[in-house]
Amino acid sequence: MKKWFTIFAIILLGILVYALSSFDTFSGSTQKEKAEKPKSSKRTELTFWRNSGNTAENKAFEELVSVFEKANPDISVNMKSIPYSDYEIRLRTELAAGNPPDILTIDSPTLALYANTGSLLSIDPFMRKEGQIDDIPASTLRGLSYKGQIYLAPIVESSIALYYNRHLFKDAGIPYPSEDPKNPLTWDEVLEIAKKVNNPAKDVVGIDPAQGFNDGESPAYFKTPLLWQFGANILSPDGTTASGYLDSKEALDALQFYQDLYHKNAVAAFELPPAAFESGKLAMTVLGSWTLADLEKNHPEFKLGEDFGVTPLPKDKYQFVPNGGWALGITSKSKHPQEAWKFIKYVTSYEGMKKYVTITGDVPARYSVAKDFPELNKYPKNIFLQQTQKYSRNRPVTPAYPVVSDAIRKLFEDVGIGGKDVKTSAKEAVEKINAGLKEIQ
Structure with missing residues (x-):
């Protein structure tokens, strides 16, 4: 009897050791797989409102969003295009309700209306550090500023x-x-x-x-x-x-x-x-x-x-x-201002602006981009470009x-x-x- 008890104990101990060994192996494998797997991070969802433009403008923004998302897989940009006649009313309604988009376009003359009510986030620190503002005409920047702070980033100008x-x-x-x-x-x-x-x-x-x-x-x-x-x-x-x-x-x-x-x-x-x-x-x-x-x-x-x-x-x-046009800003209630700036920085950068102007044919807001388009430096487009850069003024801010x-x-x-x-x-x-x-x- 004692013999059978000893044999049973040995078998039970073997099963236990095997089970522990198997668990360790399985656990180690799982941890290894977890280590090898990229950490699952939740994508930042940005909402972007803009007024509907013409066919070329719409295409340009769609391409810019696509390029940005591919380069930034952790950020998605949900762009909503709203007819011009409805845009201001819908935007002000959402701002008043406390449910605005993260990013928005604003016609520059109305900037102060939004900035004065605290609806816009000042992007002055971002622009001065990373916005390459020396590449933008001073008259354009004045039209995008309120009380010494830059609130909007430009893509194109008008004349x-x-x-x-x-x-x-x-x-x-x-x-x-x-x-x-x-x-x-x-x-x-x-x-x-x-x-x-x-x-x-x-x-x-x-x-x-x-x-x-x-x-x-x-x-x-x-x-x-x-x-x-x-x-x-x-x-x-x-x-x-x-x-x-x-x-x-x-x-x-x-x-x-x-x-x-x-x-x-x-x-x-x-x-x-x-x-x-x-x-x-x-x-x-x-x-x-x-x-x-x-x-x-x-x-x-x-x-x-x-x-x-x-x-x-x-x-x-x-x-x-006159100058001025639709520019990009960040609403003050955005929960993702850093990511929103990252998108605006790309869209209004040399690369983003050049892509936009290539599609639309508009006058770029950067000196460097304008230099890369020979047609902008020849008649008749040189008239609009030089007027914008040298003789333009802002409507009252x-x-x-x-x-x-x-x-x-x-x-x-x-x-x-x-x-x-x-x-x-x-x-x-x-x-x-x-x-x-x-x-x-």
């Missing part, structure tokens, strides 16, 4: 110029204007040309000086430069009042000149037929840098150098053009900008369409803007 119909100029015996970005016509010279080419009998209009009378931001973008060119400003340097600025003698002179184009000289029309410029019914018009691509795509029969030409935006005492923009729109409508007294109209605009500034303060 406007005077387009003219070569056939109408030739028929009237008018020499083609300069193609030199530093040598624009004066507004007085433009007026004299407009008088010669204006032909009511043939329904030919001399000039559309600032994109007619539209809604939205277009009136402020196209019409504010006329005030600057005559030596006027909209607001005081500290941004606290419009009194003495928008109603200054220089401002009144600019407004009177604009009004006279429609009324006294009758070389501008309140309404134009569709495609007036392309069909030879409009001799001169102020259009954007983006119009070149639009004309090439939609009116290929209307050719640059044969049917139309481009010359710098006219000047008065000073040569100024103020939390009350929506009020300013609307006041400018109504002011030019009153003196243009309405033919109202320019001094009275300017006074009303000043009162409206000052009320908006006071409300903000």
Whole structure:
């Protein structure tokens, strides 16, 4: 009996040793597999809102997101494209509800509205350390800053110029204007040309000086430069009042000149037929840098150098053009500001910007990128590029900008369409803007 007990004990001990050995082997194998397996890390999910652009802009952003995600497998960017007409309302609604995206695009003139409410994160430390800001025009950076802090990073810039119909100029015996970005016509010279080419009998209009009378931001973008060119400003340097600025003698002179184009000289029309410029019914018009691509795509029969030409935006005492555009920022409630900056840094870097401009044909916001596109340094695109880099100004950076923009729109409508007294109209605009500034303060 004792013998069987000893044998049983030996067998039991063997089973136990084998079991322990097997467990150790299995455990060791599992640990080894775990060590060899890459650590499973949760991907950072970034939400990115932007206004819907044209086909080329949409394609450019899609490619930038794709390239970034491949280079950063630990980050995914969920991009939402929202129609322009709905974008601001939806964005402000989500900001007010405390559920904004991590990254967003903002039209630079409205920057201060968001920064002043604390909705935007200052990216000043990021930009100064890694944003290569010496490669960006100072005027562009000023338009992306509020109270000395940079809040947005740019991709592209914008500019406007005077387009003219070569056939109408030739028929009237008018020499083609300069193609030199530093040598624009004066507004007085433009007026004299407009008088010669204006032909009511043939329904030919001399000039559309600032994109007619539209809604939205277009009136402020196209019409504010006329005030600057005559030596006027909209607001005081500290941004606290419009009194003495928008109603200054220089401002009144600019407004009177604009009004006279429609009324006294009758070389501008309140309404134009569709495609007036392309069909030879409009001799001169102020259009954007983006119009070149639009004309090439939609009116290929209307050719640059044969049917139309481009010359710098006219000047008065000073040569100024508007700048600004949609730029990228980070919302203050983002839980992933470092990752959000990493995405913005790539998109607005030399590499990202070059890819974007290659697809869209827009004017880049970096000197280094512009140098790499030969067409940007030749007529006619060199006009837009050099104007942007040397002669551009920002619309007022103020939390009350929506009020300013609307006041400018109504002011030019009153003196243009309405033919109202320019001094009275300017006074009303000043009162409206000052009320908006006071409300903000």
